[in-house]
Amino acid sequence: MRNFKRVLLVVFVLVLVLAVLAFVLENQQSVSLLFLGWAGPQLPVSLLIVLTLLIGMLIGPLFAWLLGRASRVSRKRLV
Numbered sequence: 001m002r003n004f005k006r007v008l009l010v011v012f013v014l015v016l017v018l019a020v021l022a023f024v025l026e027n028q029q030s031v032s033l034l035f036l037g038w039a040g041p042q043l044p045v046s047l048l049i050v051l052t053l054l055i056g057m058l059i060g061p062l063f064a065w066l067l068g069r070a071s072r073v074s075r076k077r078l079v
Contacts, residue, residue: 024050 027046032039 020050 024044024046027043027049030042031045031048033048034040050072
């Protein structure tokens with residue numbers, strides 16, 4: 001059973017890697033983003049999306065930690 005779980009995990013990771021690779025290879029068009037007057041360099045669409053995903057994966061837990069910390073502080077004040 002333990003080996004089956006490992007094989008299943010390896011297969012899942014390989015499928016995920018292949019999906020990301022296919023996404024990157026299919027989205028090689030270069031774009032330049034314009035935001036609040038700031039123009040970014042021309043980068044492939046896939047790179048911009050992957051960078052945005054990674055930034056969101058970092059910011060989301062940070063916000064959750066900050067909100068959890070703030071709620072703990074407010075609960076301590078009530079007691």
